[in-house]
Amino acid sequence: MSNYHTTVLLNEAVDLLNIKKGKWYIDATLGGGGHSFEILKRGGRVLGIDTDQEALDYVREEIKNQKSKIKIDDFNLTKGNFKDIDEIAKKTGIEKVQGIIYDLGVSSHQLDDWSRGFSFQGEGLLDMRMDQDLGVKAADLINILTKGELIELFTKLGEEYFASRIAEGIVQARKIEHISTTLELSEIVRRNVPNFKSKINPATKVFQALRIAVNDEFNNLKESLPKAIKLLEPGGRMAVIAFHSLEDRIVKYQFREWEEAGIGKLVTKKPLIPSDEEIKNNKRSRSAKLRIIEKI
Numbered sequence: 001m002s003n004y005h006t007t008v009l010l011n012e013a014v015d016l017l018n019i020k021k022g023k024w025y026i027d028a029t030l031g032g033g034g035h036s037f038e039i040l041k042r043g044g045r046v047l048g049i050d051t052d053q054e055a056l057d058y059v060r061e062e063i064k065n066q067k068s069k070i071k072i073d074d075f076n077l078t079k080g081n082f083k084d085i086d087e088i089a090k091k092t093g094i095e096k097v098q099g100i101i102y103d104l105g106v107s108s109h110q111l112d113d114w115s116r117g118f119s120f121q122g123e124g125l126l127d128m129r130m131d132q133d134l135g136v137k138a139a140d141l142i143n144i145l146t147k148g149e150l151i152e153l154f155t156k157l158g159e160e161y162f163a164s165r166i167a168e169g170i171v172q173a174r175k176i177e178h179i180s181t182t183l184e185l186s187e188i189v190r191r192n193v194p195n196f197k198s199k200i201n202p203a204t205k206v207f208q209a210l211r212i213a214v215n216d217e218f219n220n221l222k223e224s225l226p227k228a229i230k231l232l233e234p235g236g237r238m239a240v241i242a243f244h245s246l247e248d249r250i251v252k253y254q255f256r257e258w259e260e261a262g263i264g265k266l267v268t269k270k271p272l273i274p275s276d277e278e279i280k281n282n283k284r285s286r287s288a289k290l291r292i293i294e295k296i
Helices: 010-017 034-041 053-065 082-092 108-112 138-144 147-158 163-176 182-191 204-215 217-231 245-260 276-281
Strands: 024-027 045-050 075-079 097-103 232-242 264-266 289-295
Touching (some): 010 034, 010 232, 034 045, 034 097, 045 053, 053 075, 075 082, 082 217, 138 163, 138 204, 147 163, 217 245, 232 245
Parallel strands (some): 024 097, 045 075, 097 232
Antiparallel strands (some): 232 289, 264 289
16 A cells, blocks of 8 residues: 555554454545555455545555455445545445544645645645545635635634735735646745744645645534444444644544533543654654544
8 A cells, every 4th residue: 555655543543443344344535545455354344435536546456456355345435525424325235334434634645646736845736636526726715815815714724823924925926927836835835934944844734724625624524423423333433533633623522522422432532643653654644643432
């Protein structure tokens, strides 16, 4: 899986899902299939969901390469958004599952393929759509939103301290020329972040905010989680790996609400984070937080 995506907290997440042979599990964010293949290896059956057709194509190719190890009936792949997790499961003929996992990060492939527009490391069009069928791209937001709307976007979704300066820089730059590429935007951000000394690229939070907005990630998560808990068998577990503080907060409060209502019990009282070794081998894992709840 490493040439497509390096799966974060792989063993920790799958260990705590407590895989039962022959039971169904949902990988709500298939990506490169790392969690799915590990669940299959341990005897589970998997419904894999992803909005990105490239991810589904990649995993189908991996299935062909491992066809001697995987029963076709045990691995069902579907293109869709996890906000529709209940409808997708129903269409697949699955009524209840033993476990569900969400890995909310961007895949390594999406970041490394500059043409997708997720990364400021190389030249690409400002796209950022995980589902290529979506209508609005990051460039649309950058060139259409007012200064106030950009400030709100960067502040709320990116927690960007210099949101106002960056928004003003974008407005001035687009008066001269339409902003269309990742490097153009990255350079505008860099020019408008004063005394930049951090090791983290100054465009990180702006790109993150745009990606979240384009894909409506927070609203999709809020819509998906209540549907997912209903799909779980009693004793079944849900694992969520978040990479953004606001995203993690959504999960934290939802899990707490379920525990207080007697719907579930926390398996992880505090989120699990990657080991120093994992972060050393995969810097993109550094902000990951894993939370798990068991349905009562």
